[in-house]
Amino acid sequence: MAPGVNACKEFQPHLTMSDYDMSKSKHNAKSSSPLTKSNSDFGGKHGSNSKNGVHDLLECPSCKNLMYPPIYQCPNGHTLCSNCKTRVHSRCPTCHFDLGNIRCLALEKVAESLELPCRYQSLGCHDIFACYTKLKHEPNCRFRPYNCPYAGSECSVMGNIPTLVSHLKDDHKVDMHDGCTFNHRYVKSNPHEVENATWMLTVFNCFGRHFCLHFEAFQIGTAPVYMAFLRFMGDDDEAKRFSYSLEVGANGRRLIWQGIPRSIRDSHKNVRDNQDGLVIQRKLALCFSGGGGQELKLRITGRIWKEE
Numbered sequence: 512m513a514p515g516v517n518a519c520k521e522f523q524p525h526l527t528m529s530d531y532d533m534s535k536s537k538h539n540a541k542s543s544s545p546l547t548k549s550n551s552d553f554g555g556k557h558g559s560n561s562k563n564g565v566h567d568l569l570e571c572p573s574c575k576n577l578m579y580p581p582i583y584q585c586p587n588g589h590t591l592c593s594n595c596k597t598r599v600h601s602r603c604p605t606c607h608f609d610l611g612n613i614r615c616l617a618l619e620k621v622a623e624s625l626e627l628p629c630r631y632q633s634l635g636c637h638d639i640f641a642c643y644t645k646l647k648h649e650p651n652c653r654f655r656p657y658n659c660p661y662a663g664s665e666c667s668v669m670g671n672i673p674t675l676v677s678h679l680k681d682d683h684k685v686d687m688h689d690g691c692t693f694n695h696r697y698v699k700s701n702p703h704e705v706e707n708a709t710w711m712l713t714v715f716n717c718f719g720r721h722f723c724l725h726f727e728a729f730q731i732g733t734a735p736v737y738m739a740f741l742r743f744m745g746d747d748d749e750a751k752r753f754s755y756s757l758e759v760g761a762n763g764r765r766l767i768w769q770g771i772p773r774s775i776r777d778s779h780k781n782v783r784d785n786q787d788g789l790v791i792q793r794k795l796a797l798c799f800s801g802g803g804g805q806e807l808k809l810r811i812t813g814r815i816w817k818e819e
């Protein structure tokens with residue numbers, strides 16, 4: 512296909528898949544990434560054609576990102592994106608001439624005329640964008656993959672919810688439960704070791720959705736605490752339609768928490784820092800445990816329900 516007047520039109524199908532930074536995801540997906548199965552199109556069959564035509568023209572020679580207006584050029588015609596122009600102090604990285612403020616209007620028009628699908632098209636997003644809005648949309652696309660919600664280790668796995676549920680079960684050996692009520696026992700032989708406390712996660716499957724119940728120990732200032740909270744495996748707008756309660760107690764005392772699960776889009780650390788869950792001071796936790804404070808033995812009961 513020779514580049515010509517029709518280049519724009521002809522290359523459009525290729526551009527749909529040749530998102531500028533797709534190449535990275537594409538290579539990852541080929542290996543062991545859990546995205547491979549469900550999203551074999553992620554990166555796409557046209558990916559190998561990405562290095563040609565209009566796409567090449569719109570790739571910033573310096574940072575390799577997709578250029579969108581304003582696009583600059585040096586007196587010798589080398590193009591550059593506006594971010595790079597600032598970064599290189601107005602000196603053309605290709606020929607080292609002073610860049611000045613010459614815009615490349617023809618290329619800007621080409622960039623504006625392109626309509627590109629969201630990079631998460633294969634995950635279910637069917638929106639089409641002009642390139643600049645595409646760049647703004649993608650970090651917030653509701654079809655973008657989720658991070659693994661497991662908190663105990665730095666896990667870099669990403670994927671859709673079914674992928675992550677299998678990953679939690681197979682790779683993190685997380686307990687899976689069906690139903691919207693639970694009755695959980697947390698036992699720890701050395702309750703004074705807050706720093707090295709194990710992070711515990713249980714996944715509940717109810718209302719056709721998955722929820723993560725976290726239980727962990729940490730310090731607030733110098734005070735050691737235990738905290739239990741629920742996270743929703745899905746987006747925030749849907750998370751808000753659920754509520755949950757947690758209850759812990761013994762010896763005639765009882766602590767009750769009622770809350771709204773946060774989406775796993777929200778970082779685990781953020782939930783913890785906001786103490787958005789059932790927080791139990793260690794002294795009280797040991798009182799609930801009985802047995803003279805030698806062992807942590809908490810029974811946490813809870814329920815998840817849907818708000819109408």
Ligand SMILES: [Zn+2]
Nearest residue numbers: 571574592595
């Ligand atoms: Zn650039």
Ligand SMILES: [Zn+2]
Nearest residue numbers: 585589603606
């Ligand atoms: Zn130049």
Ligand SMILES: [Zn+2]
Nearest residue numbers: 629631636652
């Ligand atoms: Zn999208």
Ligand SMILES: [Zn+2]
Nearest residue numbers: 659661666668
């Ligand atoms: Zn993981």
